[in-house]
Amino acid sequence: MKKVRKAVIPVAGFGTRFLPATKSTPKEMMPLIDKPIIHYIVEEAVNSGIETIIFVTGRHKRAIEDYFDYYPELEQVLNKSGKEKEIEMLRQISNMAEFVFIRQKQQLGLGHAVLTAANLVGNEPFAVLLGDEIIKNDEKPGIKQLIDIYYQFGKSVIGTMEVPKEDVSKYGIVAGKEVINGIKIIESLIEKPSVEEAPSTTAIIGRYVLTPNVFDALRETPIGRGGEIQLTDGLSKLREKEVIYAKDIEGIRHDTGNKLGYIEAIIDFALDRQDLKDEVFKMIKEKYKEMEKDSVEQN
Numbered sequence: 001m002k003k004v005r006k007a008v009i010p011v012a013g014f015g016t017r018f019l020p021a022t023k024s025t026p027k028e029m030m031p032l033i034d035k036p037i038i039h040y041i042v043e044e045a046v047n048s049g050i051e052t053i054i055f056v057t058g059r060h061k062r063a064i065e066d067y068f069d070y071y072p073e074l075e076q077v078l079n080k081s082g083k084e085k086e087i088e089m090l091r092q093i094s095n096m097a098e099f100v101f102i103r104q105k106q107q108l109g110l111g112h113a114v115l116t117a118a119n120l121v122g123n124e125p126f127a128v129l130l131g132d133e134i135i136k137n138d139e140k141p142g143i144k145q146l147i148d149i150y151y152q153f154g155k156s157v158i159g160t161m162e163v164p165k166e167d168v169s170k171y172g173i174v175a176g177k178e179v180i181n182g183i184k185i186i187e188s189l190i191e192k193p194s195v196e197e198a199p200s201t202t203a204i205i206g207r208y209v210l211t212p213n214v215f216d217a218l219r220e221t222p223i224g225r226g227g228e229i230q231l232t233d234g235l236s237k238l239r240e241k242e243v244i245y246a247k248d249i250e251g252i253r254h255d256t257g258n259k260l261g262y263i264e265a266i267i268d269f270a271l272d273r274q275d276l277k278d279e280v281f282k283m284i285k286e287k288y289k290e291m292e293k294d295s296v297e298q299n
């Protein structure tokens with residue numbers, strides 16, 4: 001069986017939920033403390049055995065290319081002040097993997113973004129990680145959990161999680177039959193259904209391992225919800241030809257593409273850090289006390 005060596009990370013979306021910040025900063029470059037979101041996602045891929053990262057970008061996303069490149073001028077400045085550790089840290093970022101960039105010339109949807117990478121992926125299985133979703137799992141990275149299932153069955157695997165019924169319309173939803181412990185064979189997929197339409201409460205999250213046959217399926221996929229070529233619709237077409245598995249991903253998921261998810265991720269990562277945890281906890285407690293006091297005074 002072919003190895004899963006390449007990961008496609010689509011980052012061409014406009015990130016309108018974060019305007020005005022995203023007018024000039026890609027949402028993937030927004031920091032969780034001192035590391036941009038995209039850094040965590042690349043780390044997850046690299047820690048799962050991925051060697052080549054294919055970013056599907058747009059012209060407003062140049063900062064991502066720069067982030068994964070060397071920066072000789074900055075190195076020179078750091079060198080002068082003896083900051084060897086910092087230079088080493090910066091180099092490590094660029095050396096994590098081979099980075100490839102391709103432009104999605106028009107933002108025609110996530111399915112279209114994945115299809116844009118078809119020639120770069122070629123005829124081999126590949127991973128897809130969305131550039132604004134973080135999965136925290138120190139034992140086994142999210143995408144590795146799916147890659148292992150790919151090695152077991154040799155077919156596409158979609159990462160999922162259970163969501164409350166009222167939230168189904170925010171996600172792609174799949175329904176299927178469990179085959180072995182937590183792994184389902186998918187029977188239907190639908191993008192952002194209404195509560196009535198949804199065949200289950202199993203939501204697709206931003207992690208996939210796909211066979212290259214998905215590209216032909218995407219080529220046949222018509223424009224769908226929101227006037228975009230949806231990856232979920234492409235996978236629905238692929239499912240007509242070959243089996244697709246689904247697995248609930250273990251770990252903490254942060255959807256950093258929306259404001260609350262972003263704030264939650266910052267708090268979570270800060271409380272995880274030895275150098276920040278105590279002070280941040282104190283800060284939260286004090287804020288909480290202040291807010292309690294205010295609400296008592298108001299009532």
Ligand code: UTP
Binds near residue numbers: 012013
């Ligand atoms: P989102 O729906 O989060 O879109 O896309 P967005 O434009 O980035 O953000 P909002 O909704 O306007 O705030 C999910 C993922 O698919 C990528 C996005 O970059 C994001 O990682 N995407 C979406 C593309 O690469 N190309 C597209 O045409 C659409």
